Amino acid sequence: MKLFDCGKLTDVLTQVAEKLSILDRFIIDSIPEGQLSTRSGLETVIEPAVDWFGGDQIELRQEVAKEKGYSYISKFNKFGIARASIKKGQRPSRWILINTLGEDVLGEESESYEVTDFSDGIAIIKTINARRERECFFVNEKGKRINDKTYEDAKPYKFGRALVMTSTGHGYDLVDPEGNVLRKGVVRGGDELRYSNKGYLGFHATGCGAWYRTPDGERIPREMNKYFEDGMGDLNEGIAKVCDRLGSGQSGRVTDPDKQIWYYIDQEGNRLDKGILSRDLRAVTNFYKGRAYVQTLDGQIILTNVDGYIIKNIGNTDELGRIQRGIDAFSEGILVLGKNGAVAFDSDGEILIDGLENLSNFHDGIAFARKDGQSCLVNIHKEFVELKETYTFAGNFKDGVARLERRIDTNEKDRNGFTKSITEYFYIDKKGRRVFE
DSSP, X not given: OOOOOHHHHHHHHHHHHHXXXXXXXXXXXXXXXXEXXXXXXXXXXXXXXXXXXXXXXXXXXXHHHHHHTOSEEOOOOTTSOEEEEEEETTEEEEEEEEOTTOOBSSOOOOSOEEEOOOBTTXXXXXXXXXXXXXXXXXXXXXXXXSSSOOBSEEOOXXXXXXXXXXXXXXXXXXEOTTOOEEEEEEEOTTEEEEEEETTEEEEEETTTEEEEEOTTSOBOOGGGOOOOOSEEOOOBTTEEEEEETTOTTOSSOOOOGGGOEEEEEETTSOBOOSGGGGSOEEEEOOOBTTEEEEEETTSEEEEEETTOOEEEEEEEHHHHOOOOSSSXXXXXXXXXXXXXXXXXXXXXXXXXXXXXXXXXXXXXXXXXXXETTEEEEEETTOOEEEOOSOOSEEOOOBTTEEEEEEEEEEEEEXXXXXXXXXXXXXXXETTSOEEOO
């Protein structure tokens, strides 16, 4: 397959569109949104509209990886840009942004890169400069800097704000996309943006609580700051799940997860208080299309909606096991329960899959499991693919692939007499085949 650059192809097509009077509206990827061209008094809007390649682009990504020697390539976005890793040794050690020809579009003279996923249409580029110093900057989905600012460290944009560090030991500043500092030293290193309350930003500090500030980073009056819990989830369908580790008014922090209280708040920071949602709950999932599973204090697992209506009681924890905490347990509308993942329920409270072992949560429509003692992949249609590869850890599927890890013992011994081992990292597609080899 011959590789081509979407950007260059777009330039040619744009020139053609300018000359063809029959085109009043031309829609194609890789053109800046809102770009206007005037022809015969008419304004022609040229904007991104569809995925260039469709699907997971596995064939294209493998072709580019093989030609350029990349160990992984993400899906190309609407501007023909993707993240790629360059393997060095046993672990990918350098990430770059490439076009569909596999060319590095950043052009920065740095020893190594780390390129984060895009958040709010913006990615973080982390580099090591010639002075062996860490530097970070932000780029948009075309791989272009969004401003000329450089930082020592940075965290992803959420809700139009980001946390950046300009010098070690001074905490993180809150900035907007133009790089304007809205508030200096607003949080410490372990803190992160978690929740966009109506008019407020939520901050979550690991192990230390959650609180609100204004969009400019100012503290709000204590009497307005309704929640001081230890856990606050991301906004999901206008609702965030909250963990009260203070034990519903008890003195001292409750570290036992079986004694913690969970509930939901809306975009205005108000607790959802209808029906079963008005109760203190032992565990809750994110909402999926207006529905969620909750676990009551007496161990009942119930499917509910945003109004707290009990759609279905699917059983109790003694029979099914507990709802997993700390993750999206209702991923893609499927709840996996049971010791070692024995059963999966859909968003109607019906059993989707049972009789398996080690069933993982579903991501990108696929879960890992064991069937009759054999590792396999399973989709939501109960179709199975036997895995020939052995692995010690499997990551979630994303963009049609998942990363697996396998520990391999060597014939060498360390100084304590133990066998040395190495870890192999590789990717598989949804058919269980290795990719990016």
